[in-house]
Every structure is written in C-alpha cells, then in structure tokens.
Amino acid sequence: MKPVIFVLAYLILAPFVGALLDGIDRIVSARMQRRKGPSLMQPFYDLGKLFSKEMIAVNNVQLLLNLSYLVILMIAGSMLFAGADLLMVLFILSTADMFLIMAASSDSSPFANMGASREMLQMMAYEPLTLLVAVGFYLTTGSFQVSDFLTRDYSAVIWMPGLLFGFMFTTAIKFRKSPFDLSTSHHAHQEMVKGITTEMSGTTLAIMNIAEYYEMILLLGIFFLFFVNSTWWSWIVAFVVCALIFFMETLWDNVSARVKWKTLLYSCWVVTLVAGGVNILILMLIK
Amino acid sequence: MTMIPFLIGIPAVFALIFPFVRDQKARGVIVYTGAGVIMLTTVVFTARWIADGSQVMMLYPETETVDHLMSVGDIALMCLIIYMGAKYRRIVPILLSVAQTALLLYTEFTTEVAAGPHMVVDWFTILMFIIIAFIGGFICIYTVGYMKGYHSHHKDVQDRQPFFFSMLFLFLAAMFGLVLSQNMIWMYFFWEITSVISFLMIGYTRSEEAVNNSFCALWMNLLGGLGFAVAIAWMAKVSGTVQLQDVVSAGAMLPLMCLALAGLTKSAQLPFSTWLLGAMVAPTPSSALLHSATMVKAGVYLLLRISPAFSGNLVGIIVSSIGGFTFIMASMMAIAQNDGKKVLAFSTISNLGLIVGCAGIGAEETVWAAVFLMIFHSVSKSMLFQSVGATENTLGSRDIEDMHGLIIRVPKLAYIMGIGIAGMYLAPFGMLISKWVALKAFVDSGNFVLVLCIAYGSASTMFYWTKWLAKLLCYHIPRETVKDVTRKDEYVSMIFHAATMLLLCLLLPLVAVWVVNPIVQELFGNAKDVISMSVLTTMAIMLVSIFIVPAAMFFISRRSHRELVPIYMNGINEGDNRFFTNSFGEKEHLYLSNWYLRFEFGRRHLRIPSLIIAAAALVLGFCIVIGGAV
Numbered sequence: 001m002k003p004v005i006f007v008l009a010y011l012i013l014a015p016f017v018g019a020l021l022d023g024i025d026r027i028v029s030a031r032m033q034r035r036k037g038p039s040l041m042q043p044f045y046d047l048g049k050l051f052s053k054e055m056i057a058v059n060n061v062q063l064l065l066n067l068s069y070l071v072i073l074m075i076a077g078s079m080l081f082a083g084a085d086l087l088m089v090l091f092i093l094s095t096a097d098m099f100l101i102m103a104a105s106s107d108s109s110p111f112a113n114m115g116a117s118r119e120m121l122q123m124m125a126y127e128p129l130t131l132l133v134a135v136g137f138y139l140t141t142g143s144f145q146v147s148d149f150l151t152r153d154y155s156a157v158i159w160m161p162g163l164l165f166g167f168m169f170t171t172a173i174k175f176r177k178s179p180f181d182l183s184t185s186h187h188a189h190q191e192m193v194k195g196i197t198t199e200m201s202g203t204t205l206a207i208m209n210i211a212e213y214y215e216m217i218l219l220l221g222i223f224f225l226f227f228v229n230s231t232w233w234s235w236i237v238a239f240v241v242c243a244l245i246f247f248m249e250t251l252w253d254n255v256s257a258r259v260k261w262k263t264l265l266y267s268c269w270v271v272t273l274v275a276g277g278v279n280i281l282i283l284m285l286i287k
Numbered sequence: 288m289t290m291i292p293f294l295i296g297i298p299a300v301f302a303l304i305f306p307f308v309r310d311q312k313a314r315g316v317i318v319y320t321g322a323g324v325i326m327l328t329t330v331v332f333t334a335r336w337i338a339d340g341s342q343v344m345m346l347y348p349e350t351e352t353v354d355h356l357m358s359v360g361d362i363a364l365m366c367l368i369i370y371m372g373a374k375y376r377r378i379v380p381i382l383l384s385v386a387q388t389a390l391l392l393y394t395e396f397t398t399e400v401a402a403g404p405h406m407v408v409d410w411f412t413i414l415m416f417i418i419i420a421f422i423g424g425f426i427c428i429y430t431v432g433y434m435k436g437y438h439s440h441h442k443d444v445q446d447r448q449p450f451f452f453s454m455l456f457l458f459l460a461a462m463f464g465l466v467l468s469q470n471m472i473w474m475y476f477f478w479e480i481t482s483v484i485s486f487l488m489i490g491y492t493r494s495e496e497a498v499n500n501s502f503c504a505l506w507m508n509l510l511g512g513l514g515f516a517v518a519i520a521w522m523a524k525v526s527g528t529v530q531l532q533d534v535v536s537a538g539a540m541l542p543l544m545c546l547a548l549a550g551l552t553k554s555a556q557l558p559f560s561t562w563l564l565g566a567m568v569a570p571t572p573s574s575a576l577l578h579s580a581t582m583v584k585a586g587v588y589l590l591l592r593i594s595p596a597f598s599g600n601l602v603g604i605i606v607s608s609i610g611g612f613t614f615i616m617a618s619m620m621a622i623a624q625n626d627g628k629k630v631l632a633f634s635t636i637s638n639l640g641l642i643v644g645c646a647g648i649g650a651e652e653t654v655w656a657a658v659f660l661m662i663f664h665s666v667s668k669s670m671l672f673q674s675v676g677a678t679e680n681t682l683g684s685r686d687i688e689d690m691h692g693l694i695i696r697v698p699k700l701a702y703i704m705g706i707g708i709a710g711m712y713l714a715p716f717g718m719l720i721s722k723w724v725a726l727k728a729f730v731d732s733g734n735f736v737l738v739l740c741i742a743y744g745s746a747s748t749m750f751y752w753t754k755w756l757a758k759l760l761c762y763h764i765p766r767e768t769v770k771d772v773t774r775k776d777e778y779v780s781m782i783f784h785a786a787t788m789l790l791l792c793l794l795l796p797l798v799a800v801w802v803v804n805p806i807v808q809e810l811f812g813n814a815k816d817v818i819s820m821s822v823l824t825t826m827a828i829m830l831v832s833i834f835i836v837p838a839a840m841f842f843i844s845r846r847s848h849r850e851l852v853p854i855y856m857n858g859i860n861e862g863d864n865r866f867f868t869n870s871f872g873e874k875e876h877l878y879l880s881n882w883y884l885r886f887e888f889g890r891r892h893l894r895i896p897s898l899i900i901a902a903a904a905l906v907l908g909f910c911i912v913i914g915g916a917v
Binding site for chain 1: 692713719723733735739741746747749750753754756757758760761831832837839840843844845849851852853864879887
C-alpha cells in the first residue's frame with residue numbers, strides 16, 4: 001500500500017512542489033542580488049499563461065516528443081518512489097532526456113540544435129557519477145532496490161560522502177544552474193539564445209517545464225536517500241538537508257558564471273573520478 | 288545426430304556452386320534457396336534437439352579419416368597464404384602461417400592424445416547456430432540486392448560476385464564447424480578458415496588500400512592462430528589432451544593465455560582493433576557479416592567457452608582489463624568519427640570490449656550479461672550495417688552529416704537505422720539491460736577498474752549514438768529529392784532484423800529464462816536468476832516504454848491544432864527554414880553540423896597511447912605467465 005501512496009503523491013504533488021521550489025529559488029536569487037523578486041506563485045502564473053497561448057509550433061513532432069519526455073520522466077520518478085531498482089531509474093531517466101534532445105533537434109534550428117548538442121555533452125559529463133552513486137548505494141546497503149535503502153540502521157551518507165559531494169557537483173547540470181547551464185538559460189539574450197528551448201512555445205514549453213519539475217523532485221528524492229534510515233527522525237533530517245542542498249545550488253548559481261564545455265566535461269569527470277571513484281574504491285575494499 | 292554434417296556441408300556445397308553460375312538472376316535464386324535451406328536445417332535441428340530433451344551431446348569420438356583431411360586442409364590454407372604473401376610480397380603472414388601449421392602438424396603426428404568427443408551440441412552451440420543461420424542467412428539475402436547497387440555505383444571495381452557469394456557461404460559453413468568443435472585441432476581448422484576468408488573478403492576490390500588492410504587483418508588473425516596452435520601443442524604435450532573443456536578444467540595458465548590471445552585478436556580488441564577498422568573497405572555485407580554473425584563473434588565465443596577458467600586468476604585480470612579498456616577507448620574514438628561505418632566499427636569494438644571484460648571475470652553473472660550482449664549486438668549491428676549500406680547506395684555517401692533529415696528523404700531506412708541505434712543503447716532495449724547486469728556483476732566481483740570503465744564508457748557511448756539519432760530525425764526540406772534504390776530483398780532482410788529486435792525486447796525475460804540461463808548453467812554447472820525484477824513487471828515496462836508511450840503521445844498530440852511557423856535563425860528567415868539574411872543583407876544557406884570533439888577525442892590523439900597501453904598489458908601478462916610456467 002505504501003508504495004502506491006508514494007507514487008500517487010509523487011505524480012500529483014511533484015509539479016506543485018517543483019513549481020513552489022522554483023518560486024522560492026527565484027525569490028532567494030533575487031534577494032541575493034538585492035532585488036525583491038517575483039511572488040512565490042509566479043511559476044504557476046507562468047505555466048497558466050503558457051497553457052493559455054495559441055498553439056504555435058515549428059513542426060508536428062515536437063509536442064509528441066516533449067510529451068514522451070514528460071511521461072517517461074514520470075515513469076522514472078514513479079519507479080523511484082515505488083522503491084524499485086535505482087539503476088533502472090537512472091537508465092530510464094537518461095532515456096527521457098533523450099526525448100528532450102530529439103525534441104530540440106527535431107527541426108533544423110541552429111540554436112536549438114546547439115542546445116541539443118550541449119545537452120548531450122552534459123549528459124556525458126554527469127552520467128558516470130550517477131552510475132557510481134547507484135553502485136555506492138549497492139555497496140553500502142547490499143541492494144539496488146530503493147525500498148531496501150530505507151530499512152537500514154544507518155544513513156548511506158556515512159559510507160559515501162565523496163559520492164554525495166560529487167552528486168551535488170553534477171546535479172547543477174540537471175538543475176540547469178550556473179556554472180553548468182550550457183544547454184539552456186533563463187535569459188534569451190545570451191550566446192545560445194534559449195538553447196534547447198529556443199523553438200518551444202506555449203503548451204510545448206509548459207510541458208517541458210512541468211517535466212523539469214518532476215525531474216527536480218526525482219533528484220531531490222535521490223539526495224533524500226543519502227540521509228534517510230530506519231528511524232523516523234532521519235526523515236526530518238533528510239528533508240532539512242535536502243532543503244539546504246537546494247539552497248546551496250541556488251547560491252552556487254548566483255556566485256558563478258557559465259563555464260566553457262571543456263571545463264564542464266573535465267571538471268565533472270575529474271570530480272567523478274576523485275570524489276566518486278575513490279569513495280567506491282574504499283567501499284569496495286572495506287565491504 | 289545425422290544432421291550435423293549437413294549443417295556444415297550445405298553452405299559449403301552452395302559455396303562450390305557459385306563459381307559456375309554467371310547469370311545474375313539464377314545466382315539470386317540460388318542464394319535465396321541456400322539461405323532458406325540453411326535456416327530450415329537449423330530450425331529442424333534445433334527442434335529435434337529440444338524434442339530429444341535438450342541434453343548436451345558429445346559426438347564423434349573416432350574420426351581418423353576426417354582428422355587427416357583436416358591436416359590436408361591446414362596445409363592447403365598455408366599454401367594459399369604463402370601464395371598470396373609471395374604475390375603481394377608480404378613476409379609476416381607467411382612466417383606466422385608456416386610456424387603455426389608446422390607446430391600443429393608436428394604435435395599431431397608426434398603426440399598421443401587421449402580420445403574424446405570432437406563435437407559438442409549444447410545450448411550455447413544452438414544459440415550460435417541460430418545467430419549464424421538467421422543473421423548470416425539474411426545478410427546473404429541482403430547481399431543479392433546490395434551487390435547490384437554496389438556495382439552500378441563502383442564501376443571501377445571488377446565484378447567478382449560469384450567469388451563473394453562463395454566466400455559468404457563458406458564463412459557460414461566454417462562458423463557452424465567452429466561452434467560445434469570441442470576438439471581444439473578441429474576448432475583451429477575452422478578458425479583458420481575464417482581468418483583466411485575474411486582476408487579474401489576484405490581484399491575484394493583489389494585496390495591498394497584493400498590489399499593493405501586485408502594483409503593487416505591476415506597477420507593479426509594469424510598471430511591469434513599461432514597462439515591457438517601453441518595452446519594446442521602445450522595441452523597435448525603436458526596434459527595429453529586437446530579437448531577444450533580440459534583446458535578449462537586443467538586451468539593451466541599458458542594455454543589459457545594463448546587462447547585468450549587468439550580470442551582477443553579475432554574479436555578485434557586493443558591492440559588488435561586496427562584490422563576491423565580496415566575491414567570497411569570491403570562491400571558492406573562483408574562488414575555486416577564480420578561484425579555481427581561471424582568472425583568477431585567467434586572470438587568472444589571462444590573466450591566465453593573458456594571463461595569459467597578465467598575466474599580470479601591473472602589471465603582473467605588481463606583479459607577483463609583489456610576488454611574494459613577497449614570498451615572505453617573505442618567509445619571515445621567513435622565520438623570523433625563522421626563516417627557511418629567507422630562509427631559502427633568503433634562501436635563493435637567497444638561493445639565486444641564489454642563482452643570480453645565480462646568473459647574475463649568469469650563469473651555466472653558476467654557470462655550471463657555477455658551472452659545477452661552478444662545476442663543483441665548481433666541483431667542490431669547487422670541491421671545497422673545493412674541500413675548504412677543501403678543509405679550509401681541511395682545517397683552516394685555514408686557520411687553521417689549527409690544523413691541530415693534522413694527521416695524526410697528516405698523514411699524507411701531512417702526508421703530501421705533508428706531502431707538499430709535505439710537497440711544499441713536506449714533504456715528498454717536489451718543492450719542496456721545487459722550493461723546493467725554487467726555493472727552489478729563487476730561490483731560483485733570487486734573489480735574497481737571495470738566499474739569505472741563501464742561508468743565512463745556508457746556515457747561516451749550515449750553521446751555518439753544520440754548525435755547520430757538526432758541527425759536522422761532532424762526535420763528539414765531536402766535540397767534535392769533522392770530516389771530510394773534499395774531493393775526488395777534488402778528490405779526483407781532489414782525488416783526481419785527490426786522485427787527481431789523489437790520482439791527480443793518484448794520477450795526479453797523469456798529469452799533470459801529459456802536461452803541464457805541454460806547456457807550459464809552448462810558453463811558453470813549452476814545458474815542464478817540474474818534479472819532481479821519479476822518477469823511480468825519487466826515485460827510491462829518494456830511494452831509501456833517502447834510501444835504505448837510514443838503511440839499514446841502520438842494520438843494525443845495529433846488532436847491539438849497548431850499553426851506552423853518558421854524557425855528562429857538570428858537573422859531574417861527567408862521563409863523555408865533553409866536560408867537567412869546575413870549581416871550583409873545577403874541570402875545565406877544554413878548548414879548544421881554535428882559536434883565531433885575531434886581535438887579531444889580524435890583517433891590521432893587516442894590511438895597510439897591506447898595501443899601502447901593495451902599491448903603493454905598483454906606483453907606483461909605473457910611475461911608473467913611464461914615466467915610462472917617455466
């Protein structure tokens with residue numbers, strides 16, 4: 001019964017929580033820049049506006065691909081919240097991303113294609129670490145099943161601090177935060193215009209945004225798994241730490257500038273090797 | 288079983304017919320019949336074997352006459368190599384060939400070996416039969432149409448089709464023999480035949496490049512053959528047996544290392560991957576055959592057969608490290624390629640690297656993953672080569688850049704290519720499931736380096752496939768329309784492959800239970816259930832993600848009304864998404880190119896270091912093993 005509730009809660013609440021977090025993120029960012037910022041509900045207004053717009057598209061397949069992106073992300077998230085195999089979740093997550101890339105490059109648009117290429121590069125940059133995180137959980141808890149992670153007496157983070165650091169580092173890519181926001185940006189006056197979302201508008205863009213909210217909650221769910229254990233108070237700790245991590249990503253977004261792709265790729269791979277790889281090596285030797 | 292001589296004999300007989308058939312139509316009919324008969328015999332054989340209770344069968348303990356015939360065959364092959372070597376003034380192949388044949392004949396005539404079965408039929412053999420008969424058979428069917436198109440494009444190449452078809456069928460015959468053999472001397476004979484045939488096929492066009500590449504393939508494979516011969520001689524002298532299973536049970540390091548060398552050369556692992564890349568000068572069907580159903584699969588077949596002996600020793604570590612290293616380096620080098628066939632070749636090398644890595648660990652789970660990878664790789668690689676070949680005949684180029692918007696220009700080929708690419712790396716498809724199992728198995732066996740290799744390697748694999756897929760699906764208005772010259776028989780073959788691919792994904796749990804588990808059981812004596820999820824859940828997820836989601840989204844998105852607008856070009860769009868007004872006010876054509884990271888991942892930078900590292904590992908392994916053995 002419990003998994004069903006979790007999955008339903010995820011499917012129904014994730015977009016709302018995601019949008020709220022986005023609203024908080026905007027306010028916090030604004031305060032860091034000594035602005036007042038928009039209201040908390042601004043992401044909802046934005047979505048409402050996008051849905052109300054007339055349907056304008058560059059071709060007939062983009063909506064289809066974006067919808068597939070959304071649905072497959074929902075499947076990946078549901079599997080995570082149902083307590084399924086973490087590796088499978090990660091693999092399906094990258095398949096979902098593939099649909100986004102296809103949607104962006106479904107037309108010969110120069111900026112959308114550039115964004116899509118950069119998105120592929122970003123995937124190449126973060127993919128090794130996500131796999132290592134799954135391996136780390138396996139070594140720590142003896143299982144790839146998410147449901148088993150929750151029943152241990154200790155939090156996984158004790159055994160995998162390096163992986164947590166690495167995951168925080170690379171998640172900036174997934175959250176589309178500076179310095180790793182190569183494939184798209186919030187402002188259309190930059191060198192890549194809007195990157196992968198250049199040719200998306202109205203409903204299509206709204207769907208992409210909702211999918212990103214689902215993805216955000218999924219990733220925070222994985223962070224959550226680092227801290228949670230069989231005690232009830234660990235859930236509260238995990239919530240607090242997740243909020244803290246989210247704040248740190250926002251902070252990092254505001255204090256750093258976008259890097260070149262080489263820096264992105266090499267830094268992510270080096271962090272993966274040093275923080276993630278060494279952590280895994282130690283785990284393998286101890287366990 | 289009385290049918291076994293026919294399995295090897297039928298393709299061989301068909302190979303003998305082709306030189307006498309000059310008429311193109313008649314030849315086509317004979318190829319169709321031949322392929323059909325091969326598939327039919329395989330099906331009948333498999334069905335009868337399963338009906339008999341699918342027991343492991345040991346066959347032919349007494350084979351004096353055939354043994355002598357094989358010695359004659361070995362000598363004939365040596366003479367052929369000497370002749371070709373002399374004709375083109377290459378000394379290395381001659382030396383290698385003479386050395387190994389002499390060693391083998393000397394061993395055969397001076398050493399008494401224990402009698403034993405010469406052939407074995409078990410699940411692994413049956414699986415290889417099916418791959419060889421069906422993938423190989425359909426490649427033969429495809430070749431009929433392809434070669435017509437090929438020779439109308441390449442007028443400068445002499446038409447030697449009868450020879451080509453003979454070689455194709457002979458290859459299948461040799462593969463049947465190879466996977467059946469249990470006696471290593473027999474296996475060696477078929478092994479040498481495949482080396483020589485691939486040499487002859489690569490040299491089909493007789494251009495200078497083709498000759499060079501074919502000799503490169505020859506000497507590398509002969510080096511492996513020499514390893515094979517040394518292993519046989521050692522086993523015969525020291526253990527008094529030439530049975531492959533005795534190599535596993537005896538576990539002596541030197542023969543294992545030598546057989547591993549043979550397997551590594553044949554499956555084109557670093558430092559021997561050059562020959563497979565060079566093999567592309569030949570017409571596409573030969574690449575399809577070499578990469579999917581035969582040749583490289585012979586290498587991994589041998590390694591998987593002896594993989595239980597690799598478990599936890601030095602040879603296993605060397606083999607798995609070379610495999611893992613090849614997996615990551617080849618996938619990185621694939622990023623920098625824009626030639627479709629080159630990408631496919633690198634991806635073959637890289638995927639075989641993963642299989643070899645799995646074989647080198649030699650645990651139940653890794654072998655399970657390796658067998659799975661082998662099945663999926665055969666189907667999708669054969670399909671990809673065929674579709675790239677057909678595209679080349681149609682567009683006149685196999686450059687991935689020229690495939691921009693193939694979905695609009697030649698939709699059927701684009702769909703087939705897309706399914707093939709998806710099969711190579713996307714989530715619900717089998718390759719990924721196998722990677723998942725392999726990763727788990729690497730962790731369980733405590734092999735840290737391989738875990739890193741698979742983590743980084745799958746990331747770079749994803750990059751080069753995705754950009755190709757994106758290129759195919761890019762919508763644009765073509766500059767000129769192209770006429771699809773792909774013939775019916777080519778489509779029959781490609782559609783068969785695509786359908787097999789989709790069915791394999793859907794029936795994945797059943798394939799695991801019915802085919803892969805028995806193989807692991809036979810190799811190790813016990814089998815674990817490796818897929819952790821229940822059969823029905825897995826199937827449901829497959830079904831949902833491959834068929835239902837895209838189909839449902841298709842119908843939902845079709846209902847919405849929308850207005851189509853031109854794309855944004857950062858300059859005035861001239862109206863049809865192809866031209867924009869540039870800063871001089873002139874009309875400029877838009878050209879989009881993929882991203883190849885040539886300066887970072889180019890072959891120029893990575894090839895030499897990776898060759899050196901892999902060769903060093905191999906030499907080091909040999910030194911330690913020989914030092915330990917003497």
